[in-house]
Amino acid sequence: MRTAQRGRPLLPAVIGGVVLLLIAVLLVIADNTVRTVVRDAIASELGTALPIERGSDVAVEIGGFSMLAQLAAGRLERIEVTADAVDFGQVSGAAEAVATGVPLDRSQPADSLTIDFYLPEGELVNLADNLSGIPLDTISIDGDEILLETEVRVFGIPIPVSIGIAPGAADGQLTFDPNSLSVSQATVTAEQLRGVLGPVAGAVLQTRSFCIAEFLPEAFTLKSADIRRNELVVRLAADRVILSDEALQQVGACPA
Structure with a gap:
């Protein structure tokens, strides 16, 4: 009997541990669910805002540890986007984009945005x-x-x-x-x-x-072009860029 009595105080601690574990699991599930919803929304919006071919696969990954914490702060730490078919005039290739410090308030600027455009050898013609x-x-x-x-x-x-x-x-x-x-x-x-x-x-x-300026939002700057892995790679970048529909639709102009 004494042994059983000494063991009883452990029961609340065990229950408390289980509750905390369940809360942690629920938070992870909620975080992953919200991350998926936000990721899908971004992919859908990019499909209409940028010159991505219809039917192209667009993949979005959101960095940072906690999606819920980022939403609470009103800013996403890092967004990585890949698309396998993006048009720039008469050429088409894959693209990888990385945006950092992206605010939920779309009237505010993101910290930075870079896009690498990969033009395969067969497109050079x-x-x-x-x-x-x-x-x-x-x-x-x-x-x-x-x-x-x-x-x-x-x-x-x-x-x-x-x-x-x-x-x-x-x-x-x-x-x-x-x-x-x-x-x-x-x-x-x-x-x-x-x-x-x-x-x-x-x-x-x-x-x-x-x-290529006439095919891009005017906030973008052409940074470099070189050959990598048998592809022509063009890098575009923008700092403190507003990612609203209006800003993305304002394209640049080519020299007369």
Whole structure:
């Protein structure tokens, strides 16, 4: 009997522990449910606000430990969005976006937003007119360059020419700068190419561009363009940007 009496005080502690455990489980379930609802709402809204192709898979992840705590604070710590088909003019590719410090009050700015746009090698043909001033036979990616291959006729003689193009970013435009040259598989300088091709060399050597500002909200800045993993990757960024429908619909303009 004494042993049973000594064990009775443990019962309230056990019950209290179970109650706390149930509360913790319910909070986790509630947090996950709210996170799912918010995530789905963001994915739906992005599908209409940004140039995402119909039927494209859009995935949203919300960072931070507690969704409920973030909602109570009125600000989401980090939102990551991926879409497998986003249009920018005549080209299409996958995109990854990261937004930090996103307020629930959409009249207030988010801390930052970056978007990486991945253009696969097969889409480069849609930029042919922006890559070179001459007709091209093939367009591919070779190392950190876009490789253009064609034939140029000089006095009726076909001469194979390969041009390595370095992508870049300047004044809101993608730039394509001839970086390496070869004629008949022999490496040449710009001056040597002018000597071989004459006036045609100007169209080969000219830095060309493609303006994407008119396809983007004006708050975005084109930060960089380079080759990664056999894709042309374009990075866009905006600081203290308002993510309202009105702000996202105000697109930029290309130079006249």
